Amino acid sequence: MKKILLTAVVLISCLAFRAEAQIHISLGLNIGSQPDWGPVGYDHAEYYYMPDIDTYYDVPNHQYVYLESGRWVRAAVLPSRYRFDPYNSYKVVINEPSPWLRATTYRAKYRGYRGRRDQVLIRDSREDKYRNHWNGHDNGNHNGWYKDKGHGNEGHDRGRGHGHGHGHDDDRR
Numbered sequence: 001m002k003k004i005l006l007t008a009v010v011l012i013s014c015l016a017f018r019a020e021a022q023i024h025i026s027l028g029l030n031i032g033s034q035p036d037w038g039p040v041g042y043d044h045a046e047y048y049y050m051p052d053i054d055t056y057y058d059v060p061n062h063q064y065v066y067l068e069s070g071r072w073v074r075a076a077v078l079p080s081r082y083r084f085d086p087y088n089s090y091k092v093v094i095n096e097p098s099p100w101l102r103a104t105t106y107r108a109k110y111r112g113y114r115g116r117r118d119q120v121l122i123r124d125s126r127e128d129k130y131r132n133h134w135n136g137h138d139n140g141n142h143n144g145w146y147k148d149k150g151h152g153n154e155g156h157d158r159g160r161g162h163g164h165g166h167g168h169d170d171d172r173r
Contacts, residue, residue: 031130034059036123037086039093040130047099048091051110053084056100057091065100072100087123090116 029043038048038059047065048057055078056065063074066082078084090113092106099106122130 033062034122035062035086036121037091038122039091040120040122040125040127042093043129044095045093046096047094049094049099049106049110050084050086050089050091051107051114052089053078053082054103054107055082055084056094057086067100067103087121088117090114090119 031043034042034045035057038045045059047059049055050057054067057063058065058074061074063076064078065072065074066078067073068079092110092113094106
């Protein structure tokens with residue numbers, strides 16, 4: 001009787017673990033593909049909207065989406081006219097397809113986030129789920145601004161002493 005009970009407990013535990021793993025897969029976790037300069041608090045992010053420059057970042061494809069001569073274009077690097085430091089700007093997570101098609105709505109909704117610098121970044125988090133980002137790499141998704149302009153990490157607070165603001169456009173409000 002004890003062997004049957006023990007076998008049943010082990011079997012149920014294995015099934016429960018597999019079901020939990022399948023739930024995480026079906027939710028499409030993409031923490032590892034989010035850049036180090038992304039905001040903490042999101043297991044999944046399709047796009048970041050950056051109100052400071054009215055531009056989007058496609059997280060899974062590692063591309064910026066910006067307005068060029070009246071149409072939205074994609075590129076791995078922003079044009080030089082964008083003086084943009086992703087480590088020092090606010091990002092709003094948007095999980096809907098092609099959010100730039102509703103750009104007017106997002107501009108109005110998030111204009112108050114322009115100039116905010118109080119967002120905790122993945123790079124600065126010590127949460128266990130971000131441990132693959134702890135080595136200081138930036139996934140190559142920082143637009144080259146720091147290195148090209150001679151800016152290192154000097155003068156950056158690394159998240160200490162700031163509030164914990166999160167950009168959001170999902171149901172986490």
